[in-house]
Amino acid sequence: MHQFRSKSSWLDEETNFQGMTVTDHNPLVHIGVLALQGDFQEHVAMLRVAGAEVSEVRTLSQLSSVDGLVIPGGESTTIARLLVAFGLMEPLRERIESGLPVWGTCAGAILLASDVPGLDRPPLGCVAMTIERNAFGTQVDSFETELAIAGLEEVFHAVFIRAPAIKDVGKGVEVLARLENDQIVAIRDGSLLATCFHPEITEDPRLHELFISIVRDAVSQGQANKSHLLESQFVTGSGDNRD
Amino acid sequence: MTNNGSNETPLPNDASGKDSTGETATWRVKTGLAQMLKGGVIMDVTTAAEAEIAEEAGAVAVMALERVPADIRKEGGVARMSAVEKIEEIQKAVTIPVMAKARIGHFVEAQILDALGIDYIDESEVLTPADDRNHIDKTVFRAPFVCGCRNLGEALRRISEGAAMIRTKGEAGTGDIVEAVRHMRQLWDGIRSLQNMATDELPTAAKELQAPLELLREVKELGRLPVVNFSAGGVATPADAALMMQLGADGVFVGSGIFKSDRPSAVAEAIVKAVTHYQDPIVLAEVSRGLGAAMRGEAVASIPVEEQLAGRGN
Numbered sequence: 001m002h003q004f005r006s007k008s009s010w011l012d013e014e015t016n017f018q019g020m021t022v023t024d025h026n027p028l029v030h031i032g033v034l035a036l037q038g039d040f041q042e043h044v045a046m047l048r049v050a051g052a053e054v055s056e057v058r059t060l061s062q063l064s065s066v067d068g069l070v071i072p073g074g075e076s077t078t079i080a081r082l083l084v085a086f087g088l089m090e091p092l093r094e095r096i097e098s099g100l101p102v103w104g105t106c107a108g109a110i111l112l113a114s115d116v117p118g119l120d121r122p123p124l125g126c127v128a129m130t131i132e133r134n135a136f137g138t139q140v141d142s143f144e145t146e147l148a149i150a151g152l153e154e155v156f157h158a159v160f161i162r163a164p165a166i167k168d169v170g171k172g173v174e175v176l177a178r179l180e181n182d183q184i185v186a187i188r189d190g191s192l193l194a195t196c197f198h199p200e201i202t203e204d205p206r207l208h209e210l211f212i213s214i215v216r217d218a219v220s221q222g223q224a225n226k227s228h229l230l231e232s233q234f235v236t237g238s239g240d241n242r243d
Numbered sequence: 244m245t246n247n248g249s250n251e252t253p254l255p256n257d258a259s260g261k262d263s264t265g266e267t268a269t270w271r272v273k274t275g276l277a278q279m280l281k282g283g284v285i286m287d288v289t290t291a292a293e294a295e296i297a298e299e300a301g302a303v304a305v306m307a308l309e310r311v312p313a314d315i316r317k318e319g320g321v322a323r324m325s326a327v328e329k330i331e332e333i334q335k336a337v338t339i340p341v342m343a344k345a346r347i348g349h350f351v352e353a354q355i356l357d358a359l360g361i362d363y364i365d366e367s368e369v370l371t372p373a374d375d376r377n378h379i380d381k382t383v384f385r386a387p388f389v390c391g392c393r394n395l396g397e398a399l400r401r402i403s404e405g406a407a408m409i410r411t412k413g414e415a416g417t418g419d420i421v422e423a424v425r426h427m428r429q430l431w432d433g434i435r436s437l438q439n440m441a442t443d444e445l446p447t448a449a450k451e452l453q454a455p456l457e458l459l460r461e462v463k464e465l466g467r468l469p470v471v472n473f474s475a476g477g478v479a480t481p482a483d484a485a486l487m488m489q490l491g492a493d494g495v496f497v498g499s500g501i502f503k504s505d506r507p508s509a510v511a512e513a514i515v516k517a518v519t520h521y522q523d524p525i526v527l528a529e530v531s532r533g534l535g536a537a538m539r540g541e542a543v544a545s546i547p548v549e550e551q552l553a554g555r556g557n
Contacts, residue, residue, distance in 0.1 A: 036519050037282040037303060058520065073279045074303070075339055081301040082519055085512075106279070118338060120299070133338060136264060139362035140385040142272040145265025160265070161275045162340065162362070179264060201275050 029215045032057035032066030036082040038074020038107060042200040043208075050208040052215070060091055068101040068191075068215030071108025073161070073198050076133065079107055080121040089124070096126045101191035101218045103211045109194035110164050127189045128170025131196075135165035135183070147197070149177045149186060152206055158185070158197035165196060191218050258385050273387035273407035276340065276362065277471035280304055280408075280494055284484070284515050285473065287311050287498040289329070291336035297501070300511035304340040304362065306496065307333045312369050312416030312476075312552070313499035313538065322370040324352040330359055342389070347556040348374020357386045363408070364388045366401075368555035369415045369498075378556060381405030391475065393426045393553055395433025398468055399454035400557075409468055411492070412553040413476020416499050418540025420486065422553060423477040427490045430472070437463045476553065479504070479537045481517030481530050488521035505535030 033043045035056035047054045047070070057063050069092075071079070083089040096102055104112040111123045115130040136143070139162055147158040156177075166184035169175060177186035177195075185196040191214050199207040258268040283303030288294040294305045309325045310318065324345050334341050340362035345352035347366055352373075356364050364386050366379050381388040382405035391412035392398035398409045411430055413423030433452070437459060440448060445463065449456040461469050474487035475496035484495045495518055497511075504510045513530040520526035543551065 035282070039278040039281055041281070042278065058523075074281075075279070075283060077298060077339060078283055078301045078303050078515065082516070085301075085516060086519075138334075138360040139272075139276050139340060139387065140357065140360050141262070141267060142276065143262065143265035143267045144269055144272060159271055159275055161272060161279055181264065198275065198279075201271065201278055 027216060027219065028053050029067045029212060029219055030055070030065065031068045031070065031212065031215055032062060033070045033072060034079070034108070035072075036074075036086070036088075037078045038072040039198070039200060040070075040072045040074075043070045043072050043105075046200050046205055046208045047212070050205040050212055052212050059086070060088060063088060063091060063095065066100075067219050068103075068211065069095075070211070071102060071104040071111055072200065073106040073108065076107040076110040076116075076123075077120060080111060080119065080123065083111075084121065093124050093126065096124065096192070099191065099218060099222070101193075101211070101215045102126070103193040103195075103207075103214075105195050105198055105200060106161065106163060109166075109196055112192060112194050113166075114170070115168075127187065127192050127194060128173055129166050129187060129189075129194070130168040131164045131166050131194075133164050134162050135196075136160065136163055138162065145179070147177050147179070147185070149207075150174070151176065151210065156199070156204060156206065157202055158195075158199070159201055160185075160197045163196045166194070191215075258383050260385075268385040270407070274470050276387060277389070277408035277493075280340070280473075281471055282518060283494045284511075284518050285342065285494070285496045286501055286511060287496075288333060288502070289325075291332045293502055293507075294333045294336045294341075296508050297511060298337045298339050300508055301515035302339060302511065303494070304342055305333065305337060306365060306498075307341055307343045308369075311499040311502060313418070313503050313540075314416075315369065316416040316541070316552075322346075324349070324356065324370070327355065327359065330356070330361065334359070334361075344370055345379070346370040347372040348377050348379060350379045353379050353381075353384060353386075353388075357384050361386050365410075366390050366406075366556075368412060368552050372555050378404050381407075389473075391553070391556070392430065394429040395437070395462070396452035396454050397557060398430060398472070399452060399458045399462070402458060402468070402470060403455045406470070408471050408473070410473040410475040410496055413474065413478075414543045414546070415476045415552050416541075417477055417543050417546070418479040418500060418503070418538040419543045420477040420479070420483045422543055422551075423474050423483075423487060424490065426476075426553070427474055427487060427492060430468075431491050434462055434467060438466055477543075478514070479540060480510075480534075481513045481527060484514045485517045485521035485527055488518055494518065500538055503538035505537075510534050510537070 031052045033040045113131040114125040146155040173189045285304045286297040286302040342363040344365045344367040387407035389408040390401035390406040411426035473494045474492035479500035516530045
């Protein structure tokens with residue numbers, strides 16, 4: 001893995017892919033991890049363990065082939081800059097608006113927000129929320145803590161690194177977790193998920209499993225819509241015949 | 244690809260404490276910031292204006308220092324921690340992490356940087372060493388440390404002293420990539436050797452590498468260092484940056500290569516893009532266009548060994 005990493009990571013992917021089992025109840029979903037900068041490898045590893053087909057996303061064609069996307073931790077200014085530079089910002093926004101499930105962790109959460117004071121480039125703006133960057137201070141104030149998260153039975157060990165905090169959420173945005181001082185640090189808005197902390201650098205896959213189930217629901221919903229559409233076309237067609 | 248290795252490293256966390264939100268300065272929090280910097284470029288800056296250019300170009304962090312290594316090399320004299328006002332000015336100018344260098348063994352410079360709330364301290368051979376025998380005990384600080392290495396033994400000694408991130412040293416201020424390549428290859432050669440070793444050969448290897456056995460066991464199991472490893476010392480072009488990434492770096496430090504070039508802003512942005520698409524020669528060709536002259540540099544082969552910086556601190 002030290003050299004020619006593209007080859008070895010591709011091999012990893014194949015092995016993992018072949019090892020997956022696909023059933024009707026548990027359809028294999030294809031999740032992309034935005035790999036412009038940040039801890040995307042940690043997300044890739046975690047999602048594979050949690051049972052998804054995973055690939056890194058750096059280009060438009062890679063983006064168009066995934067059922068869901070994780071925007072990892074990293075520097076939000078850098079990732080935003082690269083999204084624009086490589087022509088991914090608008091296509092990604094369009095896919096999210098047409099229903100692509102996305103989970104943003106830390107920098108990813110910042111990019112999903114509609115309002116980010118002090119970010120020098122406009123974010124994706126897909127979730128109605130205000131998020132404050134570096135809300136807890138510099139690195140010496142980074143921390144880890146036990147967090148109660150709506151929908152999870154046991155507390156989650158959450159790692160906050162130069163983390164943002166969500167100051168305000170719009171209508172329809174569900175708050176999943178707050179710190180003891182009441183700051184919001186996890187939300188869900190339909191099939192969009194945002195966390196201010198980094199589950200990918202712990203050993204707890206529960207939030208990755210939650211996101212996979214969100215993607216799975218969106219995929220089967222999409223298939224249902226498609227077959228519904230086919231059905232209605234068929235019904236219309238047969239109606240025409242009758243006429 | 245093995246990940247999350249940093250979580251398993253058994254190291255003391257003397258600096259860790261509690262505040263209203265949770266536990267601070269833990270090993271996971273320290274190594275975690277380095278994980279967030281991966282796939283990114285950390286740029287040397289000497290002023291707030293340069294820091295702004297770096298942030299605008301997409302740097303994941305800036306390294307505040309008084310003179311870039313090329314000038315330290317040219318002007319000589321004692322190179323120390325940057326002036327406090329300079330660091331504060333840079334901290335105010337950008338929202339990305341701000342790192343700063345302390346002299347090897349100068350734990351009071353490190354205490355000052357920690358008090359300033361610096362995001363990462365680089366105990367660096369680029370500055371004039373303050374202690375020719377000992378490095379700083381990095382476990383007692385709130386701020387995490389990055390240290391340089393030329394090979395596996397040196398990397399593991401720094402990690403055992405508490406470094407939460409490693410960079411291969413290269414030869415700073417030269418614009419010559421040869422030492423960066425040598426050190427990265429030596430590091431991976433050491434890791435590969437451990438992986439091929441029988442378990443009962445590790446104690447002898449630990450003696451030879453002058454590094455703790457426990458860390459050797461961990462590296463053998465992970466197939467990589469237990470912390471993030473960047474490349475430093477000699478990167479001057481997007482091609483240099485992509486070369487180091489293909490050789491197994493997690494990211495790249497660029498010192499003199501940016502602000503000693505004809506077009507700093509364009510070079511900075513091109514190197515950022517090259518690190519993201521390091522495996523894609525078409526993108527690399529595209530970003531290498533129109534950058535003007537790279538820093539002129541100085542071939543390492545023409546520098547007497549005793550004047551090379553990489554030998555400082557072992």
